[in-house]
Amino acid sequence: MHTVAEACRAVLLAGDPYAKVRLARTVARAWRRGGLTHVFNVAMPERPARPPRPELLPPSRMPKRGKGGSERGRIAMLHALAHIEFGAIDLAFDAAGRFGAEFPRGFVDDWIGVGADEAIHFALLDRRLKSLGSSYGALPAHDGLWEAAEQTAGDSLARLAVVPMILEARGLDVTPATVERLERVGDHRSAAILWRIYHDEIRHVGAGTRWFKTACESRGFEPISHWKRLTKTYFRGVLKPPFNDSARDEAGLSRDFYAGLAGARDV
Structure with a gap:
């Protein structure tokens, strides 16, 4: 690997989770x-390459996880979060390798840094799962x-609009309540991991929002109006309140973007 694109591609093609984590950190x-x-x-x-497990199901066939009060429920929740972080490694390196030529060098700095963070997050969650008698893929x-990522592969602004500014921003909304529930049942180790991830994700959403605004202005x-156009085209989900306005604002994602769109499928 001599170029950043070759290195990003190598991370994406590493199917084994632990090889992907090691390579992500080596590339960073x-x-x-x-x-x-x-x-x-x-x-x-x-x-990207994927390991044989976990089995990938359509969202409609996924079993309900509950709120994480029981140990079984906490394992299911942590496993779902580990899978999100595993996928987020690929999303970050794909953004750097796929769209880096369109942006200044700082874009690659940010998304390779995000990818290294996601690798650490995955490793922390997998280690916690193992301490609870489970593991990623179970x-x-x-x-x-x-x-x-597939739906936005041809448009860097659509990728930024959907992935960090909607999907990752959702984590800012739900994590504080999840941490509170974990603390309430005495699972302080899991709560501490999620709190670390939460603070890192504010930076990640901030990077996506900053590059989106910069690219919009340069083009x-x-x-705000372009974000709404892109989300109407590329995002088929629902923006679910309540929103963590303070964390979103810290990331530069002001209410001007999403106010009035809560619960609307056609944004």
């Missing part, structure tokens, strides 16, 4: 130290995150 170090050139000479794969999961789009 190499990039920080100047060991990779800012060259985009290879294409990103249509799909339960089914769904592929919704990568479906969002002659008004950011």
Whole structure:
């Protein structure tokens, strides 16, 4: 691997979770130290490699997890979060390798850094699952995150609008209540992991929002109205309140973007 695109592609093609984590962190170090050139000479794969487990099911067939009060419920919740973080490694490196040529070098700095963070998050959650007698792959999961990546593969602004500014921002809304429930049942170790992830995700949403605004302005789009146009085209879900306005605002994602859209499928 000599170029940043080759390195990003290698991360995406690492199917084994632990190999992906190691490679993500190795690539991030190499990039920080100047060991990779800012060259985009290879294409990103249509799909990343995946391990044989977990079994991937349609979202409609996923079993209900509950609120995490019982140990079984907490394992299911932590497994779902580990799967999100595993997919987020690929999302970050795909963004860097697929869209990096469109942006200044700082774009690659940010998304490789995000990918390294997601690798750490996954490792922390998997370690916690093992301490509870489980592990990543023990339960089914769904592929919704990568479906969002496929739908936005041809438009960098659509990718930023949907992935960090909607899907990752949702984590800012739900994590504080999840941490509170874990603390209430005495699972302080899991709560501490989620609290660390929460604070990192504010930075990640902030990176996505900042690059979205910068790119819109450089291309002659008004950011808020263009975000609404893109989400209407590319996001088929529902924006679910309540919103964590303070965390979103810290990330630069003001209420002007999403106010009035709560519960609306056609945003």
